[in-house]
Amino acid sequence: MDRLRIRGGYPLMGEIPISGAKNAALPLMAAGLLSADGLTLENVPHLADIASMTALLRELGAEINAESVIDGQGETLKIQARRIENIEAPYDIVRKMRASVLVLGPLVARKGEAKVSLPGGCAIGNRPVDLHLMALECMGAHIELESGYIHAFAPKGLKGGRIAFPTVSVGATENAMMAASLAVGETTILNAAREPEILDLAQCLIGMGAVIEGAGTDKIRISGKSQLSHTTHSVVPDRIETGTFAMAAAMTGGDVELVGAKIGHIQSAAAILREAGVTLTETERGCRVTRTTDKLIGVDVMTEPYPGFPTDLQAQFVALMTAATGASMVTETIFENRFMHVPELKRMGANINVHGSSALVRGIDRLKGAPVMATDLRASVSLVLAGLAAEGETIVNRIYHLDRGYDRVEKKLGACGAKIIRERET
Ligand code: EPZ
Numbered sequence: 001m002d003r004l005r006i007r008g009g010y011p012l013m014g015e016i017p018i019s020g021a022k023n024a025a026l027p028l029m030a031a032g033l034l035s036a037d038g039l040t041l042e043n044v045p046h047l048a049d050i051a052s053m054t055a056l057l058r059e060l061g062a063e064i065n066a067e068s069v070i071d072g073q074g075e076t077l078k079i080q081a082r083r084i085e086n087i088e089a090p091y092d093i094v095r096k097m098r099a100s101v102l103v104l105g106p107l108v109a110r111k112g113e114a115k116v117s118l119p120g121g122c123a124i125g126n127r128p129v130d131l132h133l134m135a136l137e138c139m140g141a142h143i144e145l146e147s148g149y150i151h152a153f154a155p156k157g158l159k160g161g162r163i164a165f166p167t168v169s170v171g172a173t174e175n176a177m178m179a180a181s182l183a184v185g186e187t188t189i190l191n192a193a194r195e196p197e198i199l200d201l202a203q204c205l206i207g208m209g210a211v212i213e214g215a216g217t218d219k220i221r222i223s224g225k226s227q228l229s230h231t232t233h234s235v236v237p238d239r240i241e242t243g244t245f246a247m248a249a250a251m252t253g254g255d256v257e258l259v260g261a262k263i264g265h266i267q268s269a270a271a272i273l274r275e276a277g278v279t280l281t282e283t284e285r286g287c288r289v290t291r292t293t294d295k296l297i298g299v300d301v302m303t304e305p306y307p308g309f310p311t312d313l314q315a316q317f318v319a320l321m322t323a324a325t326g327a328s329m330v331t332e333t334i335f336e337n338r339f340m341h342v343p344e345l346k347r348m349g350a351n352i353n354v355h356g357s358s359a360l361v362r363g364i365d366r367l368k369g370a371p372v373m374a375t376d377l378r379a380s381v382s383l384v385l386a387g388l389a390a391e392g393e394t395i396v397n398r399i400y401h402l403d404r405g406y407d408r409v410e411k412k413l414g415a416c417g418a419k420i421i422r423e424r425e426t
Contacts, residue, residue, distance in 0.1 A: 002403075004396045004410060006387035007419035008369055012254035014416040016245050018261045018286065019045035019407040020074045020235030023312075024197040026099040027174040028204055028235060029053045032062060032079030033106035034182060035208055037230035039081075043074040044235055045407045048400070052097040059093065060103065061085035074235070074407075084111055091117035091148060097404075098122060101129050102171060104152060105179035108141050114152045118145070123376040125335040131165055131172035138163045139176075139183050160185030160224055168193050168305040173220070174201055181210040183224035192220045195306040196265045200236040207231030239265035241406065242287065243313040244381055246270075247320045248413065249289040250278040250296065251389040256416055261286035268309045272317070275299045276324065298326035298363055303334050315341040315382035322350040323389060324363040331358040341379035344372040348386055348394070369394040377405040384409065388418055397425060 020043035030053070032039040044050060044066075054064050054077075062081040087107050094100040094117040107114035121127055129150070133143050136152055138161035144151040160183050163176055173193040178201075180187035192198070194216055202215030208228040214220040242261040249256035250273065263270060263282045270280050277293035298321055303311040311334040321328035322345055332338045339359055342352050347370050351362040369392035374380030380402040387394030396402075399422070402409060410420045 001397070001425045002399050002422055003425050004384060004387070004399055005421050005423055006369070006384065006394045006396065008387055008390035008392060008394065010388070010417050010419055011252045012249045012256050012388070012413065012416040012418060015257040015259050016412045016416060017259045018237045018242050018245075019043075021045070021197055021200070021238035021240070022047055022049055022405050023170070023195075023240070024200040025050055025235045026053055027102050027178070027197065027201050028233065029057060029077065029079065030102040030106050031178055031201065031204055031208070032057065033060065033081045033084060033103060033110055034178060035228040035230060036082050037228070039079045039204075039208065039230060040232040041077045041079065042232065042234040044077050045074050045238065047407055048404045049097055049099065052093065053099065056089055056093050056100050056103060057081070059086060059090070060107070087111050087113050088115040089117060094119050098127055099171070101132060102174060104132060104150065105136065105175035108136060108152045108154050109158055109179045109182035112153070112155050112157060114150070116150045118148050118150055123340060124338045129172075131167070131169045132175045135163045135172055135176035136179060139179055139187065158183035158224070160187040160222075163187065163189045165189070165191040167191070170195055170198065173198055177201060177205065177212065177215070177220065177222060180222035180224055181205050181212070181228060185224060187222045187224065189220040189222070190218070192218050193305060194218060196236055196239060204231065204233040207233055237262055237265075240310060240312040242266055243269045243310070244316050244385070245412070246273060246278065246280060246287070246289045247316045248385050248388055250276070250291050251320055251323070251385055253291050254416065255288070255290045257283060257286060257288045259285045263287045268307055269313050272299055272301050272309060276320070296320065296324040298324040298328040298361070300329040302331040305334070311335060311338065312378055314338060315378040316385055318342065318352065318359055318361055319345060319382040319385045321361040322352070322364065322386065323366055326363055328361045329358055330361060333357065340375040341382040344379070344383055345386055347372060348390055366391050368392060371395040371397065374398045374401045377401050381406060381409070384420075388413070388420070
């Protein structure tokens with residue numbers, strides 16, 4: 001297994017290219033199953049999760065060809081699902097990547113049947129999929145759960161329905177949108193997720209011929225079509241990568257331009273960072289990040305569905321607050337177990353106490369480097385950020401978690417002066 005060796009104390013200076021969003025690319029790839037004419041996706045990030053989704057789509061019978069373009073511009077994927085020979089997404093693939101459940105809606109819509117392993121829990125929570133199933137049942141699908149698998153049937157096809165989500169779910173909204181695009185009649189989704197990745201998926205589906213209104217709001221209306229056609233769609237820049245590297249620049253007292261970033265997609269996080277003493281300025285190419293004050297200031301934050309502060313930036317923000325002046329109360333409202341970065345940060349000297357869904361961070365002068373263990377994707381990157389600012393050397397082990405969601409993180413940070421190398425764990 002690989003690990004990262006980081007020597008802290010070097011301000012990040014220069015520019016970091018922002019890749020296409022993992023959490024947009026994954027549903028977009030699943031949307032490739034909806035059309036026999038194929039789908040071309042540009043600006044797809046180089047990530048382990050993209051490779052997993054590629055393997056799953058091939059398992060279902062799709063052809064996928066990747067063309068790497070100019071380095072750092074991501075790759076172009078040509079997905080061709082002319083025939084779907086297999087309607088089963090097996091446990092050994094789904095358990096490694098929960099987003100595999102996003103093939104459920106497209107398979108039922110296109111083939112009238114799907115057999116998808118229940119994803120099971122993961123490090124950050126038990127991650128149920130009941131809302132995904134409810135959405136399909138509202139469109140007339142019959143669902144059976146047996147031996148750990150979801151078996152969904154719609155032999156006569158799906159029909160438009162009214163889906164009122166009791167809680168906001170990104171994945172369930174995406175599955176519903178994709179299924180409704182091929183259902184007969186109109187579907188209304190209430191309490192829909194509003195993330196930029198939802199809007200990106202809608203724009204791609206519209207490009208394929210779907211009729212969708214209201215994406216990006218909490219009410220989405222979709223008129224189903226009998227078939228969808230080919231389109232070429234470029235993946236939206238990754239707002240979580242943007243927020244992550246903005247915090248890296250702030251933690252090290254650096255000055256970095258995030259090229260390709262859309263500051264409009266991180267408004268809540270940007271507002272909190274500005275309160276904490278970070279300057280974010282929109283530039284022609286993206287966003288420039290510097291620190292306004294010589295010490296960051298402790299600020300409270302609560303994670304919420306978009307457009308609130310994103311749960312996927314919570315671990316990184318906790319790391320940012322460890323050396324701030326004063327205290328910061330960080331409350332996680334989306335997932336039930338998303339503080340696994342805390343014990344590792346405490347090994348670096350951080351003063352953090354977790355009470356239920358809140359972590360109270362009291363700023364110290366400076367973290368001390370130490371060997372630490374990555375546990376999940378965002379916890380991993382928060383340890384990298386901590387290592388960049390800490391005194392001395394930090395070793396982040398098990399960075400396969402990191403590679404799921406960050407495209408060449410050591411290259412991007414190293415190009416801005418970070419002392420960070422990847423090595424094989426002996
Ligand atoms: C997506 O996960 C993202 N993943 C997550 O990013 C992100 O943290 C999450 O949205 C919230 O923004 C992808 O897009 C691939 P949800 P998803 O359904 O769709 C509960 C990362 O680090 N829920 O919005 O699985 C659920 O337990 C990952 O990149 C149900 O109860 O999240 C959670 O408490 C982590 N029943 C809440 O809703 C359901 O059927 C929000 O989950 C579905 C979800």
